[in-house]
Amino acid sequence: MDVLLINSNDSSGGAARAAYQLHQGFHEIGLNSQMLVQIKGTDNSTVTLQQAKLNRKIAQFIPTLTTWPLPLYRQRENLLFSPQWFPDRLVAQVKQINPSIINLHWICQGFVKIETLPKFKKPLVWTCHDMWPFTGGCHYSGKCNRYQESCGNCPILHSNQKRDLSNWVWQRKAKAWKNLNLTIVTPSSWLAKCVSSSSLFKDLAVKVIPNGLDLERFKPIDQKIARQILNLPEDKQLVLFGSLSPTSDRRKGFHLLQPALQSLSQAGWQDKIQLVIFGSSQPKEIPELGFECSYLGRFDDDISLALVYVAADVFVAPSIQDNLPNTIMEAIACGTPCVGFNIGGIPDLIDPQLNGYLAQPFEIEDLAKGIAWVLEDPERHKKLSHQAREKAQREFSQELQAQRYSSLFEEILQK
Secondary structure (H helix, E strand, C coil): CEEEEECCECCCCHHHHHHHHHHHHHHHCCCEEEEEECECCCCCCCEEECCCHHHHHHCCCHHHHCCCCHHHCCCCCCCCECCCCCCCCCHHHHHHHCCCEEEECCCCCCCCCHHHHHHHCCCEEEECCCCHHHCCCECCCCCCCHHHCCCCCCCCCCCCCCCCHHHHHHHHHHHHCCCCCEEEEECCHHHHHHHHHCCCCCCCCEEECCCCECCCCCCCCCHHHHHHHHCCCCCCEEEEEECCCCCCCHHHCHHHHHHHHHHHHHHHHCCCEEEEEECCCCCCCCCCCCCEEEEEECCCCHHHHHHHHHHCCEEEECCCCCCCCHHHHHHHHCCCCEEEECCCCHHHCCCECCCEEEECCCCHHHHHHHHHHHHCCHHHHHHHHHHHHHHHHHHCEHHHHHHHHHHHHHHHHCC
């Protein structure tokens, strides 16, 4: 069995990291796999770049080119929206590789045109890292459920027309994917429910397979050493927050973390806690948080990122909508208890009062309460840390993820 993974890149962003880790997991269990990407960031010989020379030269411009209809909606929200109309040259390359099965991951930013999928003429397993595969273009729908019908009147576009860009994208998907040999995988139970309620995929088989991690890289080490390497204080409890664009992406919930920290400061924690943020550099205007804050910037390697998690006493993920956040998974693998809202795929990762705390959705005082609960009792914190690592070992190893996919592939190919 030869597997081809298709993802827009192999190193940048949560979906890319998850896809690449799965690719590595396949090799660990002896499964032959290749990965096809638009932008290559590693030197792995089994990761193949798009062959078209023209595309390689203009690859950096494709994400901008493919969004050309969006400027027509001048009042649109500043959120990712992918029409995926840009022509690609992947069919011949996939035919040359000739895999037994194709595992799609995140294919946006102009990488794979909607109408290309049936041209592959191979069984497809699509790992949904967000909601885009079954919406009219958005990646997270917020409070909108129009993807359960046929999109249109899109609130992200601020459109009041049924036949708008979102409806056009949805119609193209419905037409092109009508007879696909397609199986859906979601990393979280929440996203599986969204898939099953969608108009595009409601009749398809859906399998929940959590992402996996290299647990030899993401693991507990001496916290004192981690703090010394990162030049972080050893006399305070460190609250960690971070992701890709953590303070500017509203979906990540920094606007909810800020008042929660201010509440903790007013409750007497001001001299005990320091906030640490990764994924963002220090802004010119530092927000008032009630605590000192260290901005670590962006980390592009797992070893440095693991040090950050180990250095922290608690990781906070105040997302307002999320699938299965890699950040929480990486944190618990490093033995760091987590606090987040009871939304999306976060309950798949945080077991309340066992490896962290689940706050009531968007209740700032409960979020603050959860952070304090994790930090206030040293013996309890030690148990939470131990149970966090145990959960990662039990459910989120790279090898287990690869084996689950391999079993699914064999089942599909035997039909």
